[in-house]
Amino acid sequence: MVLVAGTSLSSCDQIWSARNVPDAVKVKFVESYPTIKQVEWEQTDGLYEAEFKISGRERKALFKEDGTLVSYIEEIEEQYLPKRVVAQLQQEFNQYKVSEVHRMQEGNSTSFVIELEKGSRDIWLRYSEAGELLERSANATPTVQKQAASMLPLSPSRTSVEDLGIADSRWELPTELREVSGIALLPDGNMACVQDEEGKIFVYDLRQKMIVREIPFAGPGDYEGIALAGEDAYIVRSDGTLFEIAGFENQQPAVKVYEASFPATINIEGLAYDREQNQLLLAPKGYDPKWKGQKAIYAFSLNSKKFLPEPVISIPLEQVEPPRKGKKLKLEYDVLQPSSLEKHPTKDVLYLLDAVNNRLYTMTRDGKLNRTLNLDESQLRQAEGLTFDQDGTLYIASEGGKKGKGVILKYTKGIQ
Incomplete structure (x- = not known):
């Protein structure tokens, strides 16, 4: 076997030729897997086998000399x-x-x-x-x-569209959280909230139905998501910049800022803690022009405290069912515009909220959308926040707009 670094033909020519991999196979592989950086190749019985990983899971693709794919094997849960x-x-x-x-x-x-x-x-x-x-x-x-x-994985079938259902409980939020943009449930049952204007964490008591604490971490800004990792809280600004509030429930938490360098079109809104990989996942409402036909999910390592250079998940947009009639798309990327991202507490499943298209998706780590659910727009005007408790109870927060109130809805059974 030989290790192949990089995905463009120009960067791989020397290594490709060392293994005598035909041009047709090169073209097909790079065309099919543009984000793959490491590949092991083996030649057996006139066929060319590529072994690689996507989101930490093994994949194998077997090609004929003319570039025809013979078989594709992927590790799944x-x-x-x-x-x-x-x-x-x-x-x-x-x-x-x-x-x-x-x-x-x-x-x-x-x-x-x-x-x-x-x-x-x-x-x-x-x-x-x-x-x-x-x-x-x-x-x-x-x-x-x-x-x-x-x-x-390159031609995934579209998921059928369902309805989320009726919430079990509803909270109307105070004026400070009219534009709530992210939520995270605390161990004591309170809800940590951020909104897209003030650099504060608002701790909302679901039992008393009131804000019980405000934790400043920065000046005014477009803050979009919150994730908890142990005793630390992380807030993402729309440009991708992360704010780490270490020991955020202490009287004087320490704040660190990690600047991002995403394209201006990216508009990060979703932030989730990935415990298994000890990283934060970032979902853009916008897009990166170089990932055509795909919505990329990025990561920030909590080990190195650095943004990973390439996306960790790629979502093929062709599998997304077009939005309801009456909604027009300016760009192909607009079919999926994540406003929040969260990982289920007991399953290796990711949840994507899309406020613009009024939808909730479930997704695997390899970017396959499993379920598509319509949200009730009369209850969730602009669904911006998503979180779970340890048993899988689902909470969704929605902005209230100029005249309405922000709300949090609770779905005890989650998605059935």
């Missing part, structure tokens, strides 16, 4: 297995533990490769989407059929 496959596993292999799950695309066929373990014994199974067992082998992976395949 167990929860994304089809219900019929899960039923078969529970019925026939309930004493085994699921170790790994991969989705494999060959031509128009999708199958699921599952590794089970029981003590020192491993079993590999391959199921169809309908739950039919296609292949079984012990201590070895199933054979990959060498036939042409369509690119699953």
